[in-house]
Amino acid sequence: MFARVGQPAACPWRLALITLLQFSEHLSDRCAADAVRARIDWKYLLGLDLTDPGFDASVLSEFRSRLVAGEAEALLFDTLLTLCRERGLLAKRGRQRTDATHVLGAVRSLNRLGCAIETLRAALNALAVVAPDWLRAHTDPNWIERYGRSIDDFHIPQGETARRACAEAIGDDGHRLLAAVDAKAAPGWLRNVPAMVVLRRVWLQNFHVTEPPTRGSEGDGRIRWRTEAEGIPAALVMVASPYDPDVHYAKKRATTWIGYKVHLTETCDDAQPPLIVHVATTPAPIVDRAVLDPLHAALATKDLLPARHLIDAAYIDADGLVAAARDHDVVLTGPVSKDNQWQARTEGAFTIEAFHLDWDRKIATCPAGHDSRSWHPNYNLGRTVIRIWFAAQHCRACSLKPRCTRSQRRLLTPRSREEHDALVAARARETSSAFAADRRRRAGIEGTLSRGVRTMGLRRSRYLGLARTHLQHLLTATAINLGRLAAWIGDTPAGRTRRSAFARLMAQPAGA
Structure with a gap:
């Protein structure tokens, strides 16, 4: 934490507090150094005399460099979480919610x-x-x-x-x-x-x-x-800038950018303040569901695993549902992938739920009572899909064929037994009122991301490299947690979503 050479070393705890104040107000290093010299509220908090001359702005950059070099990027973040847990502000095995947003790299976009x-x-x-x-x-x-x-x-x-x-x-x-x-x-x-x-x-x-x-x-x-004919590398390995080889090109729906992604996980229990408990910074092309298992492993290391994890559809797949429950005893709550076959979109048609699957005997029985002809696992890209065929002679002669298949015979493609059961159970939960309440609660993480983007510069990386960008995200999360703890101690009510005057007017009953 102390510099080994150069100017006289500044006190590490004071530099840490200045850094958090800097990120909470989205200040540059020079503006933060000026605030230490000029602002009486900062001097009071830092325990400095009014005549203290402060320090050069480069001291803050050197302090961050020592954190990265010593692999102590999460030191301030974890220390605050430890203090909160000791004071009972973090519920054990409560509810947590996670979402991500894109981060622009500190380089220009080039083709x-x-x-x-x-x-x-x-x-x-x-x-x-x-x-x-x-x-x-x-x-x-x-x-x-x-x-x-x-x-x-x-x-x-x-x-x-x-x-x-x-x-x-x-x-x-x-x-x-x-x-x-x-x-x-x-x-x-x-x-x-x-x-x-x-x-x-x-x-x-x-x-x-x-x-x-x-x-x-x-x-x-x-x-x-090099053209498509010779093969162009995937975005995850393609260098997008010579000044920051860690940034990569990515596209999500209509948004394209060169940079990173940041994933924030926070608590959302009624009796405690909402605190960010995990921050993950990844290359931009990494899909959200690939972050979930490392996220749970990191939370398990800190003994902060939730009992129920509220996430959106980008994080959930059948593999994740099974792995979270098996490895960490965590229930994932969010919309799972839909059945996109025409039977699921046609009223009265037979989806896979209408078939009886005997996993022990490896036989499926259709609504007409016919057993399947073959049952074979198919391994593709690390996933297991069962291919279940029915006999063509049964399907052609069946009176229920228009509601079952448009081919000569019906094909079912369920996942493995554990994954199939997890998907069926998750789709059943989506029809409950408790699921709707959890979805509304999950939306709170959008406000956290919005605050980080609008007031703390979360959208754009301040620094070059994945490690320094991750440090920025950790410091931003720590600053958000400090603000929420201050609001919790001061009984400051949480703000409500603002609506325009026109929206408020149209929400009122006519003649009111």
Whole structure:
């Protein structure tokens, strides 16, 4: 927590409190340092004299860097949760709710060609600092015109053919630089320069080398722009910016962004204040349901597992329902995936619930009383789906066929026994009044995300890299918890959702 060299060390507890105040008011480092010097309320809280000169703004950045370097990003967050648990403000095995929102990276959004140009510029600038003499001896004089200026001044021609030729010229320049760095005469440490490591990744992902020309073959062995035909890497591994390789492209419905996702989990019991108990920061392309099992494992480590977990449809699947109940004794409450077959959308048609499944004998019986002909498990992408076929002669002659299948014979595709039973039970719960009440309670997490986005800068990352962005999210969550504890101690009532004057007017009965 203390700096080993440099200026006299500041008190860690005071820096921690200043950092939380900074995030609660969405201040920059410079504004927070100015507040320590000028604001009497901050001086009173920090126990400083009115004449205290404060410190340089860089002290706050160095403090955060020490937290990340020491893998202590969650230290302030966990310490506050421990104090709350000791004072009975966290219910054991209560209710919790989780939701996520997208986070924009602290870099500009670039397309693939723009990312390639900027990556080569970044590599040249890095080599100009660490190996200027070597770079001067191996650079092309024309590169200063292409990469010596900002990408905004780089002329990218119009038209598919011209753009491809421009991209391949850039690819050839980068390939020549990589070949020079990989040469035996080059210093070995140049290959490990971070900008060169990123350049190699970007070139592998966006370019490919044609086969060297041989007699009777076509092609000139040049660097080619990679297209769908050659295969473009998935968004999770694709580098979107040379300045922050951890950011990735993602799309959810109509929203597209380059950055991360943050998942917040908070308590929602009536007798305690709503407190955030877990924060997960993930790459943007990671689907929500993949976060659930690590989330429960982390809560189990802190002995903060809920009995009922309120989530939305993006987190729930059959695997998760079974795993949460089996591994952590947690009941997931939320809308599960619907049956999208036409029978589920047609009144009077036979869905899978109309069939009797004898799991021990591996026989299914249809509403007409016919047994299935075959029952075989199908393993695909780590999931087990049972394929149950009925005999074609029974289906063709059956009077119930129009309500059962439009094919020659009926096919059922349930999941494994545990997953199928979990889905049936979850769909049955959705019709209850208790489920509707839980859905209304789950909506409270939207307010938490909205507060973080609107007043604390949760939407945009302040820093580069996943680790520092996660630290930002943890500090934001800690600041939210402090505000809620202050409101709880002061008996401040929770705010209600605001409605416009027009909405309030139309909600009133006519003539009122």
